[in-house]
Amino acid sequence: MSEPAYAPPVSEVPIHDVAIIGGGVVGCALFRAFALAGLDTLLIERDADLLAGASKANSAILHTGFDAPPGSLEHRCVVAGHAAYTALHERLGLKLLPTTAILAAWTEADLEKLPGILATAHQNGVHDVRALTADEVRAREPHLAPDVKGGLLVPGEGVIDPWSAPHAYALQALLNGGALLRGANVTGGEREGGVWRLATSKGERRARVVINAAGLQGDIVEAIARPSPFEIRPRKGQFVVMDKTAARLASAIILPVPNERTKGVVICRTAFGNLLVGPTAEETPERVIPTVEQEMLEGLLAQGRRMIPALADEPVTALYAGLRPATQFKDYQVEAIADQGWITVGGIRSTGLTGSLGIADHVLGLYEERFGALKPIAEPVWPMMPNLTEEFPRPWQEDGRSSIVCHCEMVTEAEIRAALTGPMPAGNIGGLKRRTRCMMGRCQGFYCTRRVMEIAAPALPGLVAKIGGHADA
Ligand SMILES: Cc1cc2nc3c(=O)[nH]c(=O)nc-3n(C[C@H](O)[C@H](O)[C@H](O)COP(=O)(O)OP(=O)(O)OC[C@H]3O[C@@H](n4cnc5c(N)ncnc54)[C@H](O)[C@@H]3O)c2cc1C
DSSP states (O other), rough: OOOOOOOOOOOGOOEEEEEEHHHHHHHHHHHHHHTEEEEEEEEEEESSSSOSGGGGGGOOOOOOTTTSTTTTTHHHHHHHHHHHHHHHHHGOOOOBBBEEEEEOOOSSSHHHHHHHHHHHHHHOOOOTEEEOOOOHHHOOOOOSSSTTTTEETTOOOOOOTTTTHOOOOOOOOHTTTTEOOSSOOOOEEEEEEEEEEETTTTTTEEEEEEEEEEGGGGHHHEEEEEEESOOOOEEEEEEEEEEEGGGGGOSSSSEOOOOOSSSOOOOOOOSOOHHHHOOOOOOOOOOSSSOHHHHHHHHHHHHHHHOOOOGGGEEEEEEEEEOOOOSSSSOEEEEGGGTTTTTEEOOSOOHHHHHHHHHHHHHHHHHHHHHOOOOHHHHHHHOOOOOOTTTTTOOOGGGOOOEEEEETEEEEEEHHHTTSSSSSSSHHHHHHHHHHOTTSTTTTTTTTTTHHHHHHHTTSTOOOOOOOTOOOO
8 A cells, every 4th residue: 555646746846955765764863863853854764554565574672782892883873762752751651671691602702702702892882791600690690501601791672662662753753844755766857057956756745955764775776876885785684572471580681692694683672562582683685575485493492492482382473584684794874975965874683672762863974064054853752652652541442432352462442543544644554553563462353353454444455654843734
């Protein structure tokens, strides 16, 4: 389902200060930053709803940056992103589960790497990371296999709701004058007289500065402005979601000792009350549909049970996979090209959920340096997001609530209806699930799909998200 094809006559196409291509978490954070900076900003997303790419499926960990390459842009943005989320989440109604993490050593080789990781953490300014003996690890996490050899405690790592955060960023941008165009694939562009004319599947859009935040399509979109200096090499991560009864088996995020390529398989609670085992890290040419494979999932379950033996008795709720927009480079690929009116924000591989607010600040700084002064909005509007997390009160617990539609995730009819209306309604069923959790529980929609469809059907054809000062999007 996509927004109606609407192309304003060319003579009426307004010129935005900034057009952002890509409504993943990075595009949403950029949208918020630029709109609050007082710039006339348009966010263009090719899918019918936001978060259709890498941002659809991740581990939802708010990283401290303790293990990021020191001196990298990724490290700076992750630290800044963590600080920004911590500072602003309550004003947007967003949640943070301060779970802490334990990086557990399972072999002598792992144990030998711990002092180096601890030194990197301190070099990265994350001074509260400290060593734990095997006994201390076991005392904190009694369900871990008894042969754990020691570990590091990382107090600042937490878990968030991976969808409400970017939705909040985009909604705040909309409420402060930004414009959103969904279901519009950007297929090309030309720059004339200092203005970009972007060709989209919903007609032309114009802007003085274009930001490429197209994630898994980043190199293809980059070719609109120049031969791409990076190549997207998608890296798939598969996950197993254990039933909610398994959440009691780990209170901290259990991290493995990472290797050169990946942070490795993590066991961690989700904001929605499940326990996650994953992700894998697999090179793939696929950029759009992350498939799950039986063999990999069995391997993940075996790894999970190796770390927490009691997982063997726990049922699996779901399987999913995500694609990381990795490139041939380790670091983020961010660059402002002043004479082209173009900013590249690519290769935001595996920390973008955390880093997004930091990236947005960094890019805003580049914009100010290269393209002109900002006029921040004096008193921005702050939307409050509905709570979807398990640890805080939800509408089904309130007196006088409407009927429950999804009994696995306890989603009420009123929540579903609310997600289909307002300034940024769900654009498709995936977007509705990310806004409410409906159909995402143990039965995976077996019992509630029909009712959800009945409620959603009248709203889903032709959704337009339009608010603020712009009537074009
Ligand atoms: C398995 C896995 C685990 C992860 N775990 C974590 C974690 O625990 N913590 C953390 O901080 N990060 C994590 N990440 C990383 C994080 O999810 C990514 O860094 C982030 O989602 C990248 O976002 P993005 O906005 O750059 O890209 P995307 O989410 O891919 O967004 C790009 C958007 O651009 C749109 N688009 C593409 N081409 C066009 C076009 N031509 N026209 C219009 N729109 C277009 C796409 O539809 C998409 O919506 C993980 C990622 C994966 C895959």
